[in-house]
Ligand SMILES: Nc1nc2c(c(=O)[nH]1)N[C@H]1C(S)=C(S)[C@@H](COP(=O)(O)O)O[C@H]1N2
């Protein structure tokens with residue numbers, strides 16, 4: 711029995727059903743989810759992006775230097791563990807393949823750290839092969855501050871808590887250390903297609 715036909719805004723339209731992971735609903739807006747205050751990071755005086763820790767060649771780019779790196783458009787679907795999914799989000803940024811190639815990681819794990827103190831852990835395997843970016847624009851405009859501007863990590867194949875806003879750098883290491891949400895009960899990896907929401911999943 712299908713009660714309330716037409717009245718359920720969480721019904722997933724058939725034409726996009728295969729793009730919505732299990733347990734998710736289609737969101738047309740772009741909700742803001744931030745634990746704590748929204749940092750303000752001045753690109754001229756305060757912003758840089760670093761790759762440090764166990765690497766062959768430590769890197770730090772100023773905003774101006776970062777702007778000279780090759781950028782690409784990224785159209786992607788994003789999935790938040792709070793169950794909304796947004797299709798065809800249009801970002802622009804620098805591929806982690808480019809950034810990591812410069813830094814030469816020597817070990818397999820990374821912690822993304824941010825202005826404001828948020829962290830999240832990722833395997834380098836999940837940051838390479840054209841699947842992760844440091845994004846600086848959204849829908850053709852500078853990335854809005856509430857969505858992580860000046861720059862955020864974008865790892866659309868994992869739940870969106872891995873896409874660290876106001877990213878300041880990646881620290882490479884030899885062991886996998888839980889970040890902010892991972893230490894508070896979220897899954898260590900967070901694959902939306904496997905519904906890896908909580909550490910018990
Ligand atoms: N620095 C920082 N990054 C963060 C968060 C945060 O609180 N601080 N929240 C995460 C969570 S839980 C989600 S779902 C997404 C939300 O991104 P949005 O606000 O652009 O939708 O950002 C992730 N990145």
Ligand SMILES: [Mo]
Nearest residue numbers: 743790791871
């Ligand atoms: Mo989230």
